[in-house]
Amino acid sequence: MGELSSEVRALLKSDGELIATIAQDIHTKEILMLAWSTSDSLAQTIATGRATYWSRSRNEIWVKGETSGNLQFVKTIFVDCDGDALVFTVDQIGVACHTGEKTCFHREILLTGIEEK
Amino acid sequence: MGELSSEVRALLKSDGELIATIAQDIHTKEILMLAWSTSDSLAQTIATGRATYWSRSRNEIWVKGETSGNLQFVKTIFVDCDGDALVFTVDQIGVACHTGEKTCFHREILLTGIEEK
Numbered sequence A, B: 001m002g003e004l005s006s007e008v009r010a011l012l013k014s015d016g017e018l019i020a021t022i023a024q025d026i027h028t029k030e031i032l033m034l035a036w037s038t039s040d041s042l043a044q045t046i047a048t049g050r051a052t053y054w055s056r057s058r059n060e061i062w063v064k065g066e067t068s069g070n071l072q073f074v075k076t077i078f079v080d081c082d083g084d085a086l087v088f089t090v091d092q093i094g095v096a097c098h099t100g101e102k103t104c105f106h107r108e109i110l111l112t113g114i115e116e117k
Helices: A006-011 A039-048 B006-011 B039-048
Strands: A019-025 A032-036 A053-057 A062-063 A072-079 A085-092 A107-111 A112-114 B019-023 B031-037 B052-055 B060-063 B073-081 B086-091 B105-111 B115-117
Touching: A006 A039, A006 B105, A019 B031, A032 A039, A032 A053, A032 B019, A039 A053, A039 A062, A039 A072, A107 B006, B006 B039, B006 B073, B031 B039, B031 B052, B031 B086, B039 B052, B039 B060, B039 B073
Parallel strands: A019 A085, B019 B086
Antiparallel strands: A019 A032, A053 A062, A072 A085, A072 B105, A107 A112, A107 B073, B019 B031, B052 B060, B073 B086, B105 B115
16 A cells, blocks of 8 residues: 655654544534554555554554445544644545444533533 | 542543543634543543643643643533543633644645645
C-alpha cells in the first residue's frame, strides 16, 4: 500500500507508536469515534481516501466499513503539535458506531449522573 | 477530590487504563486537543467543571490552563461505546495549544503533502 512520505513521517512522534485518531463528521462537526493509526494504516488512508485504522484487539489493519458498508471518506487530515494524534474529517456513510448509533459518543456523563443522549 | 460514582464507573472499560479524552470547542465544534484521563482526573473534572487530565510525561494530574490561564470549562462529557474514550465539550479560555495556536491540530497532512493551516 506504499509508505508515508518523509515529509509526513517527520510530523509524527515515532514510527512504532500507535496514533490516536479522531473521526469527525465534516458536515455536522460531530465527533464520531476514536480509533488508532499506524504509519502503515495512515499511508493506506492517504492512498485510498478511505479511513483505515489499526485494530488493537485483532492486531491488524482494518478499513472502516469494509464489512458493514459504513465507510468513511476522508476529506482532511490534521496532526497535532506532539505528532501523536490525528483528526480525520470524514464523509460518513451510514453510522459510525457498531451499535447503530450515529456516533460512538452517545452516552452522556452528567455532573450529577448519567443520561442517554 | 472524591471518587467517581458507581454509575459512571460502570461506563468505563477499566479502572486502571488511561482514557483518551478529546476536548472540543462547544461554540465552534473545533477539536482542540487530545489528552488523557484517569478515574481520578475524571472525578476531579466532574467535581470542579474544569478540564483536568493525566500527564503521561509528568505522571501527575494537571488542570488544563492552571499555569497559562487557558482554562477549559467543561459543559458536557460523553463516553464512547467501548468506555475507553471521552469527549469534553468546553468553553476554552484563550487558546488550547502551548504553541499559541487555537487548536493543537493546526498542521494539515494533504493527500499530496503538508500545508500549514
